[in-house]
Amino acid sequence: MKRVLILYQSSTAACGVGTWIDALSATLHPQGWDVRVGLAWGRRFHDPSRVEVFRLGLQTLRMDGRSGTEESRIQAIERAIVATDPDVVLLTVLDSAFEAMRRVRYRGASCRLVAVNHGNLPILAASLLQNRDVIDQVVCVSRLSYQAIGGALEGFEPERVRHIPNAVDVPTLSRNKADHPMRIGYVGRLAEEKRAGDIEPFFRALHRRLPTVEMWVAGEGEHAPSMRLLAAEFPFSFRYFGELDRSVLERDFYPVLDLLVHFSAAEAWGFSIAEAMSYGVVPVTSKFLGLVSDGLVTEGETGLVFPVGDVPRAVELAVRLCSDTPLRERLSASAKTQIRDGFSLERFGERWAQTLNECLKLPALPVPARPSSLEVRGRFGLPGPQWERLRRLLRKRIPHASPGEEWPHFRCTDELILEQMREAFSASEGAHS
Numbered sequence: 001m002k003r004v005l006i007l008y009q010s011s012t013a014a015c016g017v018g019t020w021i022d023a024l025s026a027t028l029h030p031q032g033w034d035v036r037v038g039l040a041w042g043r044r045f046h047d048p049s050r051v052e053v054f055r056l057g058l059q060t061l062r063m064d065g066r067s068g069t070e071e072s073r074i075q076a077i078e079r080a081i082v083a084t085d086p087d088v089v090l091l092t093v094l095d096s097a098f099e100a101m102r103r104v105r106y107r108g109a110s111c112r113l114v115a116v117n118h119g120n121l122p123i124l125a126a127s128l129l130q131n132r133d134v135i136d137q138v139v140c141v142s143r144l145s146y147q148a149i150g151g152a153l154e155g156f157e158p159e160r161v162r163h164i165p166n167a168v169d170v171p172t173l174s175r176n177k178a179d180h181p182m183r184i185g186y187v188g189r190l191a192e193e194k195r196a197g198d199i200e201p202f203f204r205a206l207h208r209r210l211p212t213v214e215m216w217v218a219g220e221g222e223h224a225p226s227m228r229l230l231a232a233e234f235p236f237s238f239r240y241f242g243e244l245d246r247s248v249l250e251r252d253f254y255p256v257l258d259l260l261v262h263f264s265a266a267e268a269w270g271f272s273i274a275e276a277m278s279y280g281v282v283p284v285t286s287k288f289l290g291l292v293s294d295g296l297v298t299e300g301e302t303g304l305v306f307p308v309g310d311v312p313r314a315v316e317l318a319v320r321l322c323s324d325t326p327l328r329e330r331l332s333a334s335a336k337t338q339i340r341d342g343f344s345l346e347r348f349g350e351r352w353a354q355t356l357n358e359c360l361k362l363p364a365l366p367v368p369a370r371p372s373s374l375e376v377r378g379r380f381g382l383p384g385p386q387w388e389r390l391r392r393l394l395r396k397r398i399p400h401a402s403p404g405e406e407w408p409h410f411r412c413t414d415e416l417i418l419e420q421m422r423e424a425f426s427a428s429e430g431a432h433s
Helices: 016-031 048-054 070-084 097-106 122-130 143-150 196-209 224-233 246-256 271-278 311-323 325-342 345-361 384-394 415-432
Strands: 002-008 033-041 060-064 088-091 112-117 137-140 161-163 183-187 214-218 238-240 259-262 282-286 304-306
Touching: 002 016, 002 070, 002 345, 016 033, 016 271, 016 345, 033 048, 033 070, 048 060, 060 070, 070 097, 070 384, 088 097, 088 345, 112 122, 112 345, 122 143, 122 415, 137 143, 137 345, 143 161, 143 415, 183 196, 183 246, 183 271, 196 214, 196 224, 196 311, 214 246, 224 238, 246 271, 259 271, 259 311, 271 282, 271 325, 282 311, 282 325, 304 311, 311 325
Parallel strands: 002 033, 002 088, 033 060, 088 112, 112 137, 137 161, 183 214, 183 259, 214 238, 259 282, 282 304
Antiparallel strands: none
């Protein structure tokens, strides 16, 4: 079988990218691909065991960057590539992989690099453009990012940019319509970038209007402490579950929800929204960047939409749906049909296998010159790679204050490219509004 190595962070196990990897692994194997997952390993925030326990079906290996330097991260990815000898390296958000690929290609490796853009943020797209010398193929989950990257001047050749939307399995279980209070759910990382801080004011305002409605929250992140406090303050109306694996979500969470609320400012085909819709749960979502172009939620047809940050409006829409049974049931049926007809896992696997096979047939990129990072000198005048090996032996480690410092996500240092992407995203979304 052909082999693909997916490079993935491990600061959290329950997230959309992790669910995407589960789906990709399951659907690529029947298409002739063996899937391995390299997990970022850090001193404090990135713990591969968290993902390994949470996602038991994955074949994983650990990329040890615990010394905390950029050199340690590059070497960890290099070791993973050498150990697995993949035909394709599939990159999610680990910025250090670009330099690692330059090194392995400089040393003669022939594997291809496919970079996946899971977001709708200009900096993610700009990072890919800045590193296009080592990227054989870009795959965008969102149509918005696909249009922005594909239209960039001095960017990628058209055949090197693809759009493959995500997909979810259509559940065999129906939503549980047993007699229970109305329930509104939130599923996702409790991070500021997801505007998870909006959950508390949303719930408090909703509780004042409809005190019998319950809110269930599943996820982990910096806003988790406030979720625990809310659960303690409102033990009969607010429940916080922490991270839930997919089987629990599918069995015990989504089937008993009526609505799902989502607050993010930017999203590329939100997994939790699609998963909930597949059960007939009605989304009440912010008009995040990418909502219109991806077509997952259509306002008034498969869900209701409020402006980003407008918590009072989100409450009004939730109250309306809780009170208007015919509207809620109509949107529920349409949401379920939308997922079943438009985003099947079978089609998802076929498109990914086709894209990876076509990537192997593309003309090889030029072999990089000797990477400049190999010329960096450490202490005692030692070359950077040698100094890093000594640091590992001495167990010298640099502490970091956040997951993004410990294993940085895609970065861009070219302000001109970044500004170009800001303008491209704005123009693309405006064309769909």
